[in-house]
Amino acid sequence: MKTLLDALRSRATWRWLGTGALLLMLSPCADAAMLQEAVDLPNRWGPNPSASDYGWRYDELFTLITILISVSFAIMLILLVLPMIRDRARAGHKASFDHGSSLFDKRFTATVSVIVFIVLDAWVLVIAVRDLREGYWNIPTELEGAYRVEVLAQQWSWNFRATGLDGEFGTADDVITINDLTVPQDRPVVFNLTSKDVIHSLYVPDMRMKRDANPGAVNQAWFQPITAGDFAILCAELCGFAHYQMGAQLHVLSPEDFGAWEQDASMIAVAGFDPEDTEAQWAWDWKE
Ligand SMILES: [Cu+2]
Numbered sequence: 354m355k356t357l358l359d360a361l362r363s364r365a366t367w368r369w370l371g372t373g374a375l376l377l378m379l380s381p382c383a384d385a386a387m388l389q390e391a392v393d394l395p396n397r398w399g400p401n402p403s404a405s406d407y408g409w410r411y412d413e414l415f416t417l418i419t420i421l422i423s424v425s426f427a428i429m430l431i432l433l434v435l436p437m438i439r440d441r442a443r444a445g446h447k448a449s450f451d452h453g454s455s456l457f458d459k460r461f462t463a464t465v466s467v468i469v470f471i472v473l474d475a476w477v478l479v480i481a482v483r484d485l486r487e488g489y490w491n492i493p494t495e496l497e498g499a500y501r502v503e504v505l506a507q508q509w510s511w512n513f514r515a516t517g518l519d520g521e522f523g524t525a526d527d528v529i530t531i532n533d534l535t536v537p538q539d540r541p542v543v544f545n546l547t548s549k550d551v552i553h554s555l556y557v558p559d560m561r562m563k564r565d566a567n568p569g570a571v572n573q574a575w576f577q578p579i580t581a582g583d584f585a586i587l588c589a590e591l592c593g594f595a596h597y598q599m600g601a602q603l604h605v606l607s608p609e610d611f612g613a614w615e616q617d618a619s620m621i622a623v624a625g626f627d628p629e630d631t632e633a634q635w636a637w638d639w640k641e
Contacts, residue, residue: 401559404584404605405576407488408561414480421473489562492575493541494641499575500537504546505635506553506566509595511586514636517619523636525626526619532601534586535618536578537611543575545640556589557603563589571640578605 360366403412442448453462493499503522505512513534517526536542546555546566555574556563564574588599606614627633 403559403561404578404580404582405560405562406579407484407576408559410484410488411561414477414484417480418477421477425469425473489574492543492573493577495639497541499541499543501639502534502536502542502544503636503639504544504555504566505549506546506555506588506592507549508551508593509588509599511555511588511599511601512635513601515615517622518615519619522639523634526623527636528615528618528622529633532586533604534601535604535606535611535614538578538581538605538607540608541575541577544573545637546572546574547637551592552590553588553592553599554590556587557584558587559584560603565590571637573640581605581607581610 400412403409440446440448495501501516501522503514505514510532511534513530514522515528516522517524517528519526544555544564546564547570548566548568550568552568553566554563555566557576560576560578562574562576564572566572582605584603584605586601586603588596590596592599
């Protein structure tokens with residue numbers, strides 16, 4: 354017992370414990386590095402490069418916010434640590450205690466708060482609203498060449514419906530797919546979204562697009578793919594037991610490939626159309 358108490362009093366014990374704790378905390382980083390090598394994950398920080406034409410807005414805003422908060426964090430840290438070192442109790446110096454309640458302290462705090470609010474928050478807000486107006490909220494219409502997709506979310510899959518060649522929803526050549534969506538490159542893709550049951554959220558990270566699908570309402574969203582390829586579609590709203598499995602594939606085809614695909618898909622849809630299958634007749638009038 355006595356040796357244990359002695360050990361607890363010794364600085365060396367705490368130094369070793371501290372080193373051990375630090376190594377333990379760092380070990381997940383080593384695990385992550387090993388995992389990265391094992392499964393050949395892309396070796397980089399941050400999201401995939403944006404595959405949509407307004408995606409750069411969100412990436413730039415994200416970078417700006419990261420820089421702003423990093424710089425303010427560093428300044429705050431210096432302001433906290435400096436007096437702790439400078440004014441600490443030591444030989445020939447007695448630590449003084451202060452509640453920061455003098456008039457000067459209050460004015461100083463208020464001034465810093467106002468400056469932080471104006472420089473950081475207002476700046477970010479102005480850019481965010483500009484980006485929303487010029488990007489996300491600036492939904493192209495059919496006349497502007499939009500490729501329209503109706504999305505019916507349900508626990509736990511995505512139902513997609515495109516008009517097919519006739520350009521009308523609710524007809525025999527509607528291209529209906531589950532968890533699989535094909536869209537053209539370099540053309541705005543506009544969504545009408547709703548849900549059968551609970552709130553879901555259509556999330557296409559590579560396109561920097563996310564929008565809720567609410568039961569009883571039709572929401573709109575859009576993006577314009579600038580890169581052909583396959584991308585992930587996810588559900589970003591905790592929607593029940595199998596939420597984590599609620600994923601879909603997005604295929605972006607070049608204009609030529611898309612034209613051929615649409616023709617085929619439309620023909621197959623007509624061939625497989627069954628007027629008796631009321632479950633499949635869930636189209637609604639397009640909301641512009
Ligand atoms: Cu969901």
